[in-house]
Amino acid sequence: MITQPHDHIVKSHDDERQRLKGELLRMGEMAAAQLEAALDVVERRDDKAAERIVGNDEAIDALEHEISQDVMKLALRGPMARDLREILAALRIAADIERIGDYAANVAKRSMALNLSPPLPHTRGLSALGALAVQQARDVFVAYRDDDAVAAQRVRARDADLDAQYTGLFRELLTYMMEDARSITPCTHLLFMAKNIERIGDHATNIAENVWFLVHGDDALPPRDKRDETNTAT
Amino acid sequence: MITQPHDHIVKSHDDERQRLKGELLRMGEMAAAQLEAALDVVERRDDKAAERIVGNDEAIDALEHEISQDVMKLALRGPMARDLREILAALRIAADIERIGDYAANVAKRSMALNLSPPLPHTRGLSALGALAVQQARDVFVAYRDDDAVAAQRVRARDADLDAQYTGLFRELLTYMMEDARSITPCTHLLFMAKNIERIGDHATNIAENVWFLVHGDDALPPRDKRDETNTAT
Numbered sequence: 050m051i052t053q054p055h056d057h058i059v060k061s062h063d064d065e066r067q068r069l070k071g072e073l074l075r076m077g078e079m080a081a082a083q084l085e086a087a088l089d090v091v092e093r094r095d096d097k098a099a100e101r102i103v104g105n106d107e108a109i110d111a112l113e114h115e116i117s118q119d120v121m122k123l124a125l126r127g128p129m130a131r132d133l134r135e136i137l138a139a140l141r142i143a144a145d146i147e148r149i150g151d152y153a154a155n156v157a158k159r160s161m162a163l164n165l166s167p168p169l170p171h172t173r174g175l176s177a178l179g180a181l182a183v184q185q186a187r188d189v190f191v192a193y194r195d196d197d198a199v200a201a202q203r204v205r206a207r208d209a210d211l212d213a214q215y216t217g218l219f220r221e222l223l224t225y226m227m228e229d230a231r232s233i234t235p236c237t238h239l240l241f242m243a244k245n246i247e248r249i250g251d252h253a254t255n256i257a258e259n260v261w262f263l264v265h266g267d268d269a270l271p272p273r274d275k276r277d278e279t280n281t282a283t
Numbered sequence: 284m285i286t287q288p289h290d291h292i293v294k295s296h297d298d299e300r301q302r303l304k305g306e307l308l309r310m311g312e313m314a315a316a317q318l319e320a321a322l323d324v325v326e327r328r329d330d331k332a333a334e335r336i337v338g339n340d341e342a343i344d345a346l347e348h349e350i351s352q353d354v355m356k357l358a359l360r361g362p363m364a365r366d367l368r369e370i371l372a373a374l375r376i377a378a379d380i381e382r383i384g385d386y387a388a389n390v391a392k393r394s395m396a397l398n399l400s401p402p403l404p405h406t407r408g409l410s411a412l413g414a415l416a417v418q419q420a421r422d423v424f425v426a427y428r429d430d431d432a433v434a435a436q437r438v439r440a441r442d443a444d445l446d447a448q449y450t451g452l453f454r455e456l457l458t459y460m461m462e463d464a465r466s467i468t469p470c471t472h473l474l475f476m477a478k479n480i481e482r483i484g485d486h487a488t489n490i491a492e493n494v495w496f497l498v499h500g501d502d503a504l505p506p507r508d509k510r511d512e513t514n515t516a517t
Contacts, residue, residue: 121367133355227464
């Protein structure tokens with residue numbers, strides 16, 4: 050069979066996509082691993098490990114910087130230029146992963162402040178919330194890997210569970226604070242850590258929406274409930 | 284004088300830049316005005332106005348979507364393609380402004396929850412913090428308008444003041460919570476509102492860094508202290 054010039058362009062475009070996807074997935078796995086490690090140091094009260102996690106975040110930031118430059122260079126020079134969607138989606142997904150990494154590092158940072166107070170019994174809820182966020186992140190990366198808009202839509206729908214769990218934890222923490230004034234400072238850290246995890250869920254949702262956008266373009270996504278309900282807590 | 288083809292390209296590139304800048308500045312002013320309005324409704328305890336602010340946020344989101352599509356179309360078709368920096372900076376600045384709008388809407392949303400409790404004497408600190416953030420946002424938009432990397436660097440340096448004021452307010456709010464358990468829920472809302480405003484300052488800083496990047500490329504920025512210090516509060 051004789052290779053047509055057209056085939057060559059298609060192939061090189063596919064190669065580019067695959068390479069870019071590989072980079073983004075590697076960045077995504079780094080961010081998910083950071084979050085897992087951050088949840089682990091909260092349980093283990095391990096300041097040294099927390100510092101390492103905070104330090105690792107720079108590598109994710111650097112990767113985002115590199116990827117966004119690469120995407121644009123590819124886009125402007127190569128066959129990707131014809132596909133605006135891919136470029137925008139890749140840039141946005143890289144930015145969302147970078148934010149997930151930031152929030153994971155914040156959880157690790159606050160765990161160090163938490164370790165200055167006696168151990169709290171209230172970190173279990175945080176672990177459960179965090180585990181859900183790790184799952185959401187990993188699931189959306191798989192959906193992106195497979196161009197699977199249906200799986201992405203499932204991740205997006207499941208964000209409501211994460212929000213509900215966050216709202217429950219938020220209210221629970223408020224009651225501990227009311228019962229014992231000494232728990233106010235550590236529980237405030239837990240509130241912010243929970244909020245960081247809830248935001249990670251939002252970024253997983255953003256990535257899910259970009260996978261949808263990649264597959265279907267600007268076709269309307271099914272509507273979805275809004276997120277953080279704690280702003281109506283009284 | 285005979286117009287050279289080269290002049291024509293330069294002119295059209297400048298026109299494009301100016302148009303894009305105009306759009307981004309308009310979006311920026313919308314976000315700054317939203318933040319001002321949100322701070323105002325906190326003081327006035329005006330739920331109706333708060334709802335309007337939350338509703339307005341969609342217009343900013345839509346504008347970001349439009350601008351990022353426009354930027355990419357211009358980039359891929361027009362003479363802007365030669366300037367990777369401008370494209371990346373415009374996309375990032377639009378995303379940062381969109382986030383500023385989100386945080387302003389969050390402040391408005393939480394003000395409604397705050398209005399369910401009796402008035403607190405502690406909203407003055409929030410207003411002052413918010414006014415500083417509005418100033419930072421407006422100053423960085425002017426720096427962007429004028430391609431003024433020095434002014435941008437000043438905004439970036441001043442973020443430390445905003446962070447210090449945020450840290451002070453955070454600690455102050457903790458003491459009110461410890462003194463009176465009934466203030467825990469409203470003060471928690473104020474803590475999150477303060478955090479939203481602190482994050483707006485971070486996004487103004489990001490924009491400042493993009494103005495620097497626009498003018499100087501990847502030349503190293505002077506180093507800067509890290510932000511939120513409340514994660515070390517004990």
